[in-house]
Amino acid sequence: MGWAIALHGGAGDIPLDLPPERREPREAALRQCLDIGVAALKAKRAPLDVVELVVRELENCPHFNAGRGSVLTSQGTVEMEACIMDNTKKCGAVSGLTNVMNAISLARLVMEKTPHIYLAFEGAEAFAREQGVETMDQSHFITLENIERLKQAKESNRVQVDYTQPILKETIVADGESQVGTVGCVAVDVHGNLAAATSTGGLVNKMVGRIGDTPIIGAGTYANSFCAVSATGKGEAIIRATVARDVAALMEYKGLSLQEAAAYVVEKCTSKGTTGLVAVSCTGEITMQFNTTGMFRACATEDGHSEIAIWPSLSS
Template sequence: MVGWAIAVHGGAGVDPNLPTDRQEQAKLLLTRCLNLGISALRSSASAIDVVELVVRELETDPIFNSGRGSALTENGTVEMEASIMDGSGRKCGAVSGLTSVKNPVSLARLVMDKSPHSYLAFSGAENFAKQMGVERMENDYFITEDNVGMLKQAKEANSILFDYRIPTSGYESCGVGVESPITMNGLPISVYAPETVGCVVVDSQGRCAAATSTGGLMNKKVGRIGDSPLIGAGTYACDVCGVSCTGEGEAIIRGTVAREVAAVMEYKGLGLQAAVDFVIKERLDDGKAGVIAVSEKGEVAYGFNCVGMFRGCATEDGFMEVGIWE
């Protein structure tokens, strides 16, 4: 028997001038989600059930960019995506292009458990949601007034913007100020502050699981798919660990970041924190991202190469931390 461990994130890349009340709101939500997961783990829930439970809670609260409160596409619509993976047998499910599903992570779980496939997208995923009878909402449930305003700013700037809490001038985010614009796939973007959500868990049986959910990028092109639903990029779980990523999706995809954490543990023999540190340093090129991870030994780890990451973690021996900054 190992001790259980859990970690949760609400995105990497935080405005250093984020108002204190916003910071506290985020930390309260992370704490609530951690406590939800801890309670389930103490009741002997499995790792896969706990990651779904926690990410559902994150999707239901509009503070972060997933489910309700998702970023808007160039057309002012939502295209949500999520994935989930059970390290026991490496089973997985993923969805993209959702417009009506209240909890994308639960549809991803149903793809894993109730379909012959690993990944469904757009109209196929929506049709599957209807067949499964999952809860669906009208479009205005997902769209917040703040995000409508942010999309307007993004269109005026002819750019991809990420979050209403980040000012469009005088900022420094992910360590890059306005004089040195951040690029994505070589193209400049105005602001970098993604807020994908995710959870990783190892239960008392040593089973690892991971789940990630997002609304993507503000003003993204319709049909863009990020790292969150891509198994091995934004989400991965196996016998040795569970990993969820957040940040610049295109860089995470290129580096197959989540799988890479597992790979350096398996093939280089690195411990969990050393594996996370190695991947953050060596596999992101110029990209900015954060990672949370657990191991089958009951360890928890995280790392990021930008100004901050909304995160929380806890272990069975009583350790608990919720933070944003280094």
Template sequence: MTGWAIAVHGGAGVDPNLPLHRQEEAKKLLTRCLYIGISALNTNLPAIDVVELVVRELETDPLFNSGRGSALTEKGTVEMEASIMEGTKRKYGAVSGVTTVKNPVSLARLVMEKSPHSYLAFSGAEDFAREQGVELADSDYFITQDNFDYRIPTPGLDSSCAAEVDNPMVMNGLPISLYAPETVGCVVVDKEGRCAAATSTGGLMNKRSGRIGDSPIIGAGTYACNLCGVSCTGEGEAILRATLAREVAAVMEYKGLRLQEAVDFVIKERLDEGKAGLIAVSSNGEVACGFNANGMFRGCATEDGFIEVGIWE
């Protein structure tokens, strides 16, 4: 038996010009999601159920880049992706290229529990969603004007999370025109020491149709085992190269590091020039976060009463 712990995130790489009212909205949403998770953990809900519950809430609120309010592709459509993993048996489910599913994280869980597969994408994931009777919506539900306006950069602003086409950021060694952070995720360890993790995103703003990032890739954007649960956010291509989430577990196992030490190590040593962040819990009730971007929307809590919500360092 151990004390529970929970952490949530809403993306790493925060616009330094983000209006104060938007910062407050983000902190309120993270706080609300933390208390949803805390309430569930206090009723002994298993970790896997809690991460799904919390990420569903984040997907439903249009503030961050997942579910409703997802970033748009170059064609003006949404292609959402999500994954969920349970640590005791390392079971997982993932989906990519989802366009009509209100809560991709729940579809990912159905892939894990109701199919012989672990990962479904595009038309196959959509067909499976209809077979399972999950709640669907048309494009008007996912595309919100507030999020669309916010993610198109304003000329002249100094922003580390978005760039104009004539002054592009570089990702994977090549320029990209727009970068939207705000992937969401949740990690939980319950009173039984069971770890779980879930991550959901709309991906890059203006991404090429068919692009798949780190969020649905087990070991990159999401990982859970008997030691820890991890959810990542930031530059997906850098996270993929680093297998960032799995690295946290690996250095705990092979180097004997504690959770925060492991998080600090992989953020410093494994991202090369990439910018990212992550949240993590350990099976003995620790919680940790780390990032090398200029900020990360995050919140965490433990059974002993600790709670913290923040954006900047």
């Protein structure tokens, strides 16, 4: 058994001809964040520290839908959310953040400094001020790319994926919404200690006040003594399927391997085009499953395996 780490930058309808100017910065960011996580594990940092550190870096990258790159609500604002959890089942979550630099760190403070698990909106931001958490003016989180995404979504009267593509009227889905990316990280150390962290800006053109799967324990984020899971995709579908918890439950109650459990949940329990996840087991297994066109992802293990990918591959 050795350490292992996996991270994602969102799953969705990522076109195979994604232009290099959009693909390469994301791949470079995944590589940088993977290197940071690997270095932390080699330095014997706790998995909880590792996943927080990696997700903070992903939040600070404008190329992913979290933190600096968060997509915009129907009113042109940001509402960020995040969750963190470890194998002791300690967890913390936040939603509705408009000015907190790193939502994942506030989620950890909720876990460690309050008697609660989940704080949202004004209460969460008041707690952030009490804790001296770094905040920025909301304009820091509003990028030109996300302004354009919101414009496209409004023109098509839909809740849209976060990948900017020409939107044709015939591509509008029946339920008026689609999946969007998120960022997340899972890690296990040589002692089998596990942690998961997930952060997102949500859906383009989402209603103000909408909460997705990311901060919901057992939906977008979960960890126990068997595995740690971080999900991404269409939040409503992930919530309905309790994706992250079901992976752990299949391992715990049915004796499935991590790979078998994750494959079953992604392929059998959620609709095609809605879900992706990264997960690690207490024995150092990794899986990165998705039923979307692609998922920005990366992983590494102590035995030297390393991967950075977007579209399906044999190791997914």
